[in-house]
Amino acid sequence: MKNRLEEIRKQRGIRQEELAEAMGVSRQTISSLENGRYNPSVILAIKLARYFETKVEDIFIYEEAQDERK
């Protein structure tokens, strides 16, 4: 799953540490999310969307071709 987290975070001028603190996760988790190494839980995805006042789909882009379960 691709995401625009880094792009949106940088647009708002927020550091990874600040975002991590606001979300209650570690900075490494934010870094892993931005690099696409980790997919967040639904709760974290919604919290991120609310923090940036946007929709989950605007941050996380699901592409069916990349579905690992198939």
Next chain:
Amino acid sequence: MKGNKLFIVSIAEILLGIAINALAFAGVGADPSVLTGIGSGILAVGAVQLLRVVRLERDPELRKRVETASKDERYAFISMKAKEAAFAIYLIIAAVLCMVWLLLGYREEGNLAAMSICLLVVLYGILFRILAKKY
């Protein structure tokens, strides 16, 4: 609050460890070395826990990092995956060691170790089935 509770538990463990060691020193029980082992173990756990509590109390930055890490969903995910993999690798290594033991002629010990591994696998399977239904 949590730190205070852990501090009290650590002190209690240290005192219990000292008390058990004192009983061993006084010659209570058929084999005092068993009591010494248990007492020293409890004492060591309490001491390490106490050191951790003191360190976290003195360093708020570290305490915050530890608290965040304990709640972090990615850490929980990684930890779960690591536990799964570690158990699978452990079973393979233990099975290979058992076979080596048997091939070296230690039949009784090898059989006992192999049976223990089989028992562990059976217990794992049973617990997995029960917990899989629960979650």
